[in-house]
Amino acid sequence: MxxxxxxxxxxxxxxxxxxxxxxxxxxxxxxxxxxxxxxxxxxxxxxxDIRQGYFTDVFYKKKHENRRRVSLTFDDGPTPVTLDILALLKQHQAKATFFCIGKQINKHPDIFRKIIEEGHTIGNHTMNHSKGFGFLNAQQIEQEIDSCDASINDIVPHKPRFFRPPFGVTNPSVAKAVKETKHHVIGWSNRSLDTIIDDENKIFDRVSTRLVPGDIILLHDTSNKTLRVATRLLEYMKQQDFQSVTIDELLNLPAYEH
Ligand SMILES: [Zn+2]
Structure with a gap:
């Protein structure tokens, strides 16, 4: 291999x-x-390319999914936009997974609590989402993961099992850190590039034309642009009979350590 x-x-x-x-x-x-x-x-x-699982095991899709289930995931929140995303998901009876940044949780604890109250899953996305994440050593990464877990634990009695590295970067230090902290690395199979592409139509086309059962879709609850894309995407999914479920349901893995 x-x-x-x-x-x-x-x-x-x-x-x-x-x-x-x-x-x-x-x-x-x-x-x-x-x-x-x-x-x-x-x-x-x-x-x-997080899908390669080159340095560590990565869950990036549900293979051989025989139902029309996918997982919408939202990274980098919570932010005020998260509230609109939550309302949209409720309207469509859809469930999603939010990979939250610790310092954002500290800024918006009520929004964070609402994500859980509405039946969605949360995962760890580090404390600071450092731009130099790829250059941190294993100990620094462990600290980033542990601090984010602590911010989550301040609000809810959950220790998340799911971790998504910032920018989807994996390397020997990330592999060592997650082995130590016992997190599952969650990637994606359908990347919207919603923080890079300006044109909403292009983002929607990119995700919708490639959508297949078992997909894990990467979006960010940080802009109104993504909110509009998600609105169209959920309409499209309804027409195509796709259902969004949480990562734990899709992969049949526990989301939290109790
Ligand atoms: Zn991120």
């Missing part, structure tokens, strides 16, 4: 052998470059 823990030992052996052969002029240095290229390519690809 193309996983970090399997690939690295193989690349080290190939690296040593190709370097020795090149040093004794038996083969070309190009083999050494090739090994380096494969190492760099796999590391970068694995770090930025």
């Amino acid at each position: 193309w996983k970090h823990k399997n690939i690295v030992p193989i690349l080290i052996v190939f690296g040593i052998v190709s370097t020795l052969l090149a040093l004794f002029a038996v083969s070309s240095w190009w083999w050494v470059f090739l090994v380096l290229f494969v190492w760099l390519g796999s590391t970068t690809w694995g770090a930025f």
Whole structure:
């Protein structure tokens, strides 16, 4: 399997052998470059495409889903927009999962409480959502996860099991941290790019045309643009007989440790 823990030992052996052969002029240095290229390519690809589960196990969709169920997920809240998203979900009797940032929970505890009261699931999305998340060491990541869990625990008696890394970045430090904190890493299979694309039609088309049963859809409860996209998306899902359920229901995994 193309996983970090399997690939690295193989690349080290190939690296040593190709370097020795090149040093004794038996083969070309190009083999050494090739090994380096494969190492760099796999590391970068694995770090930025969460679906690969290259460094750690990642749940990014429900495979072989035979019902028309999907999971809407909202990251980076709670914010005042979350209230409108909650009203929209209620109107459609849809359930979602919110990956909350600790410092946002501290800012909007009442909105956070409402997410839970309305039957949605929450997951950990770190304390600060640092822009340099990909460069933090395992201990710093653990601290980010633990502080977010503590903010959640201040309000509800739940310790979440689900963790979504900021920007979907995984690397050896993230793998080490989640092993320690015992969280499941949750990715996505349908990325809206709602924080990158300006055109609402494009975001809606992108998500709706690729929508398949078992999908985990990534959105952000941080803008009115996403609220409008979600409004159209839920209408479309109704027409197509898709139902949004929480991640724990979709994956049949407990969302909290009690
Ligand atoms: Zn985020």
